[in-house]
Each structure stands twice: as C-alpha cells, then as structure tokens.
Amino acid sequence: MKRWIWLASALYPRSWREQYGAEFDALLDDVKPRWRVFADVLGGAIKMQMKNRTSWMKPMAAAAALGAIISGWVSFRVPPRFESSAVISVTPQADPLRPTSPQVLRQRALQRFRESESRILSRQSLAAIINDPLLDLYKAERRRRPLEDVEDEMRRNIHIQAVRSANDGAVVFRVSFSYPDQAKAQATVRALTARLTEENRIMTRDSANTYKDLWKDLAAAHLANSVPAPPPGDVIGVLDAPSTPKDSIGPDHIAFVAWGVSAGVLLGLLAALAISYPTGARRLAGFALMGCILAAAASFPIPNRFTATAVMEVVPAAVTEDPLAPPPPATSAAEFLRLMEPLVTKALCINNCSI
Amino acid sequence: MTDPALLILASLADGDKHGYGMMLDIREFAGVELGPGTLYGAITRLMDAGWIRPLESDDRRRPYCITALGRTHLHEQMTRLNQVAKTALGRLKHA
Numbered sequence: 001m002k003r004w005i006w007l008a009s010a011l012y013p014r015s016w017r018e019q020y021g022a023e024f025d026a027l028l029d030d031v032k033p034r035w036r037v038f039a040d041v042l043g044g045a046i047k048m049q050m051k052n053r054t055s056w057m058k059p060m061a062a063a064a065a066l067g068a069i070i071s072g073w074v075s076f077r078v079p080p081r082f083e084s085s086a087v088i089s090v091t092p093q094a095d096p097l098r099p100t101s102p103q104v105l106r107q108r109a110l111q112r113f114r115e116s117e118s119r120i121l122s123r124q125s126l127a128a129i130i131n132d133p134l135l136d137l138y139k140a141e142r143r144r145r146p147l148e149d150v151e152d153e154m155r156r157n158i159h160i161q162a163v164r165s166a167n168d169g170a171v172v173f174r175v176s177f178s179y180p181d182q183a184k185a186q187a188t189v190r191a192l193t194a195r196l197t198e199e200n201r202i203m204t205r206d207s208a209n210t211y212k213d214l215w216k217d218l219a220a221a222h223l224a225n226s227v228p229a230p231p232p233g234d235v236i237g238v239l240d241a242p243s244t245p246k247d248s249i250g251p252d253h254i255a256f257v258a259w260g261v262s263a264g265v266l267l268g269l270l271a272a273l274a275i276s277y278p279t280g281a282r283r284l285a286g287f288a289l290m291g292c293i294l295a296a297a298a299s300f301p302i303p304n305r306f307t308a309t310a311v312m313e314v315v316p317a318a319v320t321e322d323p324l325a326p327p328p329p330a331t332s333a334a335e336f337l338r339l340m341e342p343l344v345t346k347a348l349c350i351n352n353c354s355i
Numbered sequence: 356m357t358d359p360a361l362l363i364l365a366s367l368a369d370g371d372k373h374g375y376g377m378m379l380d381i382r383e384f385a386g387v388e389l390g391p392g393t394l395y396g397a398i399t400r401l402m403d404a405g406w407i408r409p410l411e412s413d414d415r416r417r418p419y420c421i422t423a424l425g426r427t428h429l430h431e432q433m434t435r436l437n438q439v440a441k442t443a444l445g446r447l448k449h450a
Contacts, residue, residue, distance in 0.1 A: 020395055026415035027374040027391050037390055044392020048399070 001033040008038055011045035059275075063268030064261045071260025072253065080248030084185040085176035086193050087240035090200075092169045093232035105169030109234050110162070113171065116199035117160050120192060126151045129191050135184055158192065172239065182245045189242035197236045204233025359389055359397035360406075364421055364429040367407060373416040374398070401425070 005028055012021070031037055090113050092105040119125060127147060130137045138150045157178045165171045175192055179185040211230035218224040274281035366372060366380045374394055382388050389397075398419065401407040406425030410418045421429070 016399070020399065022415050023374060023417040024391065024395055027378075027394070030375040030416075031378070031391055040390025040392040042392070044390075044396050047392075047396055 001035065001038060005033055005038045005041055008042040008045055011042070012048050016048050059272050060265055060268035063271065064264035067260035067262075067264025067267070068257050069260075071256045071263075074260075075251050075253045075256035078251045078256075079180040081178045081180055081250040082182040082185050082245035082247075083176055083178040083249045084182070084189045084242050084245050085174055085240075086189050086238060086242040087163070087172060087174050088193055088196065089166075089170050089172045089237045089239050091166075091235045091237065093235060095231045097228060098231060102169040106165055106171055109169060109171055112200070112203060112234055113173065113196075116196050116203065119199050120195045121155055121158065123148065123151050125195065126154050129188060129195075130154060132191065135187055135191065137179070137184060137188065178249060186242045186244055193238055193242065200234055200236045207231070207233065357387055359393050360401055361429065361432055362387060362389065363394070363397050363401060364406060364425055365433075367419060367421040368426070368429060371410055371418045371420040373412075373414075373418045375416065376418075404428075 009024060009028060010017075012024075017024075028037075028041070090109045092109040094105070129135060130142070130147070130150060138154065141150050141153065159174070159176045161174055163172050163174050175189055175196070177185055177188045177192065179188065208230035212227060215224055215227040219227065362381045362385055363377055365384070366377045372380060374391070378389055378391075378394060398407070402409075404424075406422055406428055407419045408422055410420055412418055
C-alpha cells in the first residue's frame with residue numbers, strides 16, 4: 001500500500017512538489033498506510049493537477065479565441081461560391097430492327113453518356129471552356145498556376161450525376177458547376193450541357209457512319225444486298241435549364257471558425273507545454289531544427305523529379321445485344337459469323353473502345 | 356464544521372504545527388480525520404491566500420503559523436458561525 005501511496009504522491013504537479021514535496025513525503029511517512037489515505041492522496045493529486053491546468057486554460061482560451069477571430073475574418077475574405085445546375089435526360093431510341101429490353105437500352109445510354117462525360121471533362125474540352133472569351137474563367141488562377149492545374153480545379157467543381165431513371169430506359173442527370181461568379185457559373189453549365197448534346201450528336205453520327213461502312217464492306221464481299229438503317233442514337237433533352245444561383249454554397253463560416261478554434265487550442269496547448277517545460281521544449285525544438293537541417297541537406301543531392309499525368313478511360317464493349325449486330329443473313333449462320341468476325345471486331349474497336 | 360481550511364486555521368490559532376501535528380490536533384478537537392491530500396490541498400489554498408505562512412526548519416516536517424490576516428479571517432468566520440449557531444439553537448428552543 002505504501003508503494004501505491006508514493007506513486008499517487010508522485011502525480012502531484014512538479015511545481016507543487018518543489019514547494020511542498022519534502023514535507024508531504026514526511027507526512028506520508030507518519031500516517032498509517034491505508035486505502036483511504038491512498039484515495040485521499042490520489043484525489044488531492046488530481047485536484048492539484050486540475051488547478052494547475054487552469055493556468056494553461058488562459059493561453060489556450062486566448063489562442064482559441066484568436067484562432068476563431070482570424071479564421072472568421074479569413075472566411076469572410078474568401079469569395080463566396082455559387083452553384084448553378086441543370087437537369088438533362090438521356091433517352092435511348094427504340095430500334096424496330098433490333099428490339100431490346102429497356103434495361104439494356106438504359107445500360108447502353110449510360111455507357112454512351114459516360115463516354116461523352118469523359119470527353120467534355122478532358123483537358124482539351126475544359127481548356128476551351130476556360131479560355132472562351134465570353135466566360136474567361138479562373139482568370140486570376142491562370143496568372144499564378146499552369147493551365148493543367150486550373151483544369152483539375154475546374155474538374156473538381158463540376159459534378160455530373162445520375163439522379164433517376166425512367167421506365168422507357170431514359171436516364172436523368174444533374175450537371176452542376178460552382179464558381180465565385182453567379183452569371184459565369186450559370187453560363188458554364190449552359191456550355192457544359194451544350195457540349196454534352198454536341199458530343200452525343202457526334203457519337204451518333206460516327207456510329208451510323210461506321211455501321212454504313214461495315215455494311216458497304218459486306219455488300220462489296222457479296223454478303224449483303226442492301227444497307228439497313230443504322231441503330232438510332234440517344235436523344236439528350238434539357239429538363240431544367242441552368243439555374244440562376246441566388247444563395248452562396250460556401251465558404252462554410254462555421255467550419256472555418258471550428259478549424260480556427262481547433263488550431264488555436266492546439267497551438268495554445270503547445271505554448272503552455274513549452275512554458276511549463278522550457279528545458280524539454282528547448283531540447284525538442286533543437287531536435288526538430290536539427291532534423292529539418294539534416295533533411296534539407298540530404299534533399300540537395302537528390303535530383304529533381306517531375307510528374308506528368310493524363311486521364312484515360314477505357315470503355316468496355318457491350319457483350320450483350322450488340323447494337324451493331326446485323327439482321328439474320330441469307331447465308332447459314334456459321335458461315336456468316338466466320339466471314340463477319342474480322343469486320344465486326346474492327347467495327348467494335350472503332351466504335352466502342354475509346355481512349 | 357468540516358471545512359479543512361477553517362479547521363487548519365483553528366488548529367494553528369493556539370500555536371505553530373507541522374502537517375502531522377495539525378492532523379492529530381484536528382482529529383482531537385473536531386473529531387475530523389483529514390487525509391494527507393485534503394490537508395495539503397487546504398494548506399496550499401491558505402498559503403495562496405496569505406492566511407498561514409511556513410516557518411524556518413531544519414526538519415523535513417515544516418511547521419506553519421497563522422498570520423494576522425488569517426486570524427482576522429478565522430475570527431470573522433467563527434463570529435458568523437457562532438451567530439448562525441445561536442440563531443439555530445434559539446429557534447430549536449422555541450419550536
């Protein structure tokens with residue numbers, strides 16, 4: 001028990017022990033060691049530590065208040081952001097020559113739409129939108145940072161997500177963009193939806209051309225007499241035009257202040273620790289400084305490295321109910337497939353495998 | 356009365372004592388057994404308030420004495436307590 005009482009007495013704050021430690025230990029030598037004494041000494045140590053901590057509370061509270069004020073000020077300096085959004089529907093057209101289920105139509109429409117999405121989010125497409133004289137987006141950022149970084153930032157501010165699907169295979173998407181300028185946010189969403197529609201038109205046209213070329217090749221090989229109509233593409237319609245943003249979506253002032261308070265508490269705690277344990281803090285700071293110097297010195301002999309990135313998307317070919325599958329041929333099925341294989345492979349690669 | 360600070364002041368009112376001496380004295384005159392943690396918690400508060408002060412000693416057991424400020428405070432507290440006690444006893448008689 002005596003050992004436990006000694007351990008509890010060691011929990012008193014160091015400054016307190018410097019003043020009262022010797023006489024307190026003498027008193028502990030005099031009293032009969034019991035659980036009650038242990039509990040009393042432990043309780044006293046906790047209370048004294050709490051009392052001592054109140055001296056820490058002041059710098060911590062001051063630093064937290066300062067952090068809240070600074071972060072609050074910064075949050076009001078950050079320009080507000082506005083989000084504009086539009087709702088578009090992608091409706092696949094039924095093909096009377098090659099009837100398919102609505103599920104397959106929807107899957108195909110989704111696949112084509114994602115392909116269009118990856119095209120409009122490509123660097124080339126985003127650069128065109130950014131540099132559009134009517135939009136002139138991220139003007140200040142372009143002065144400070146390379147265009148690639150600005151494009152990445154714009155990509156992060158664009159959100160395209162499927163919101164629902166209808167029974168006829170149509171899929172509804174929400175296209176949104178956030179930007180400090182309300183009018184530019186709206187105009188950018190308009191540009192994005194226009195580009196999506198245009199990409200869809202180009203894809204439908206390319207697909208029809210590929211289909212016609214394939215059947216021309218078949219006719220040249222005397223495997224077909226006429227060229228059937230190509231499968232129809234998807235129809236993109238704008239359900240809700242780009243909205244005019246009224247209220248800002250950011251910055252979140254409360255989140256800013258919360259971060260400021262947290263940082264202030266942490267810094268205040270570190271400052272209080274440094275004040276309470278100056279020798280330890282000096283030693284720790286010395287080690288940290290030495291580590292920084294060593295790391296900086298070690299970094300110089302290492303040659304610089306640069307990283308270039310590109311975004312690629314590989315869209316897998318549909319394996320069920322291929323839209324290019326032709327109507328039943330006049331020749332036997334086995335013979336037809338043997339002759340068709342190289343042409344179909346070529347067509348699939350041209351039409352469905354995009355990089 | 357179980358306030359450790361007042362008990363310590365009362366104990367030191369008739370002479371200087373070290374910690375263990377105060378513990379024994381308080382147990383004797385008040386019937387209250389103060390633990391070492393409670394005792395030194397109160398001593399720390401009394402020192403901070405300037406109501407007691409330590410005396411020079413070669414021994415590890417450092418004695419304390421009550422200051423004039425401590426005496427005044429103890430007197431005020433006891434007078435008030437006495438008044439409360441008298442009032443309560445008087446009311447008990449008439450009840």
